[in-house]
Amino acid sequence: MTRALASLALTLCLALAGAGAAAAQDAEDAEDALGLGQRLDRPLPRAPRGEEANADDGDEADDGEDVDGEDVDGEAERPWPGPQVQLLYGYTKLADGFGGGDAHTGGVSVFLQWPLEELRTGVSAEIGSRDYSLGGDDLLVRGALEVGVQLPRIIDPLVPHLSVLLSVGGLVGQRFESTVAHAFAGGGLELGAELRLLRNFHLAASFGYQRWEMDGAGYDLFLVRLGAGL
């Protein structure tokens, strides 16, 4: 009698468990059918548009995913690795020893984000005027090499960078009614960022410290540069 009751109870439990599992499976099937409750482990591919949709018809290999499952269309939205060109305005103070030395420059910067997006290499050239307290303004010409790192995806669309710069240039001015030229060279660090507005178009701002050597003397400079580029 006891065995018969235990057997009946076990049979009922198994039946209830089977019914529960079947009901859960039915519910999952229903959710799948409605498109609910799916957990996405990667972005959904973008829906094809226009000619793209026609080209994709019946072609499974061109459905917007590469072999690794990464969205190929996302590649097109990445900034072009370069060369990118910026037009710059720069300000610094190259002290003349008599209270003056404000220098305003305009220039061009060309940089690459290659072979890694995080690597930034570039060159720049600037020309401008430097205030000389005891006479007329000087002509300032500067070229720079830049190597640095940037973070292209962390706080997109802002791309900060930290670079090492080597600068060479010259200063031409009037001293005691005579034209004199002095060469300078130096290096330093620059911290800056690009705000990417539309594809490669961006605004840029940077702040840097450099130490230059000119005429046997060293100069501590803080440089501010603003720019826009493609």
Add this chain to the structure above:
Amino acid sequence: MRRASPLVLFALACLAACAPSGDDPRNRMTTWVSPGGEATIFYLAPPWELERTLDNGVALRVPSNANLAGGLEGGPGKFELVALVEAGNPNTRIVAERAAALVAGREILDERELFTAEEVAGPELVLFDPGAEFRRFRRVLYLPLSGGRALRVEVIATTTPDTPEVTEMLRLIEVDVAP
């Protein structure tokens, strides 16, 4: 050469770290120290160049365009500076200088006192020499020196030397005024 260029830039950048600060204009200038060490003159070279040293002083000049482009030796430069260590008191010496200028037919454009960067005061005359072969202006400054001596500094120029550049050059002169 292409491989060497980055190394040269790097070396220059390292040198920049060691150089004295350019905030002090004296660090960019060449110096002349009097034989007794009682006076030091700082001058920007170029354009200033050492013309000759004397037993008790020095002569500097900024070459004229005729000197530079025409290759002419001698002749007046755009600016000339002659500094001499002499006996006497600056105040009595400037009175004698003034009298001599009037006798020579020079016009006195200004009389004043100049303070060096170290706050040493010295009397100064600004003169114009209309009778010279070349149109010349002069600034004559006397600074006191130890031992009852004076440093006579004369700047001669084709245009007026009464400019901020010349004034600062004179202000940067260092003199030993200890008794």
